[in-house]
Amino acid sequence: ETGVTQTPRHLVMGMTNKKSLKCEQHLGHNAMYWYKQSAKKPLELMFVYNFKEQTENNSVPSRFSPECPNSSHLFLHLHTLQPEDSALYLCASSQVALAGGPSYNEQFFGPGTRLTVL
Amino acid sequence: TQLLEQSPQFLSIQEGENLTVYCNSSSVFSSLQWYRQEPGEGPVLLVTVVTGGEVKKLKRLTFQFGDARKDSSLHITAAQPGDTGLYLCLAGGTSYGKLTFGQGTILTVHP
Numbered sequence: 001e002t003g004v005t006q007t008p009r010h011l012v013m014g015m016t017n018k019k020s021l022k023c024e025q026h027l028g029h030n031a032m033y034w035y036k037q038s039a040k041k042p043l044e045l046m047f048v049y050n051f052k053e054q055t056e057n058n059s060v061p062s063r064f065s066p067e068c069p070n071s072s073h074l075f076l077h078l079h080t081l082q083p084e085d086s087a088l089y090l091c092a093s094s095q096v097a098l099a100g101g102p103s104y105n106e107q108f109f110g111p112g113t114r115l116t117v118l
Numbered sequence: 119t120q121l122l123e124q125s126p127q128f129l130s131i132q133e134g135e136n137l138t139v140y141c142n143s144s145s146v147f148s149s150l151q152w153y154r155q156e157p158g159e160g161p162v163l164l165v166t167v168v169t170g171g172e173v174k175k176l177k178r179l180t181f182q183f184g185d186a187r188k189d190s191s192l193h194i195t196a197a198q199p200g201d202t203g204l205y206l207c208l209a210g211g212t213s214y215g216k217l218t219f220g221q222g223t224i225l226t227v228h229p
Contacts, residue, residue, distance in 0.1 A: 002160065002162065004160070042122075042206075042219045042220060042221045042222060043161075043206065043219040043222075045217050045219075090160050090161075092160070104148075104149040104151070104166050104168065105210060105217060106151060106163055106166055107151070107153070107161070107163065107208065107217075108163070109153075109160030109161050109162070110160050111158065111159050111160050112158075112159070112160050
């Protein structure tokens with residue numbers, strides 16, 4: 001148990017569906033992340049939120065829409081996905097030091113959501 | 119874009135053997151982390167190395183950060199079936215956008 005939970009664990013959706021992935025961290029961290037893990041590529045960083053503000057969007061298609069209502073919760077809203085979007089979606093959190101302090105962004109991952117797009 | 123080359127991609131060994139996994143780059147990193155991921159779970163942090171030349175030991179696992187902070191290795195002594203999993207290196211530091219994972223090494227230890 002890493003202190004990061006994700007729901008659902010498995011999701012099958014059609015290309016026209018709209019669904020959302022949920023992540024919650026119980027570690028008091030101030031940064032949260034979405035990653036995509038597929039068989040043929042390394043772990044890909046998608047979005048980063050620091051203190052609820054999005055700080056990174058690594059050229060992710062607009063059919064993926066993140067939302068961070070507070071520092072403990074992170075959502076990934078999905079719509080009109082493609083079959084190639086099928087992958088394991090991992091959420092992570094970390095404690096980023098305030099100005100002047102060391103910070104190594106050690107990632108604490110949830111178990112992931114296995115997404116299949118038909 | 120920082121690139122992180124991890125090798126080998128696959129490793130299949132017998133229980134009791136030793137192995138080494140490498141993580142290399144042409145870039146200098148402020149820190150490097152190693153993670154282990156089991157099927158159906160997310161990666162779990164094993165260690166963080168931050169100082170050039172640093173060596174850290176975690177039971178049968180030895181982690182080393184290169185003197186120039188461009189490469190790292192993970193050495194497992196007397197591997198056991200419980201060591202089976204995906205091993206990932208992550209380089210980066212204070213800048214979120216520069217978090218870069220290696221491709222991963224799938225290790226299978228046969229009893």
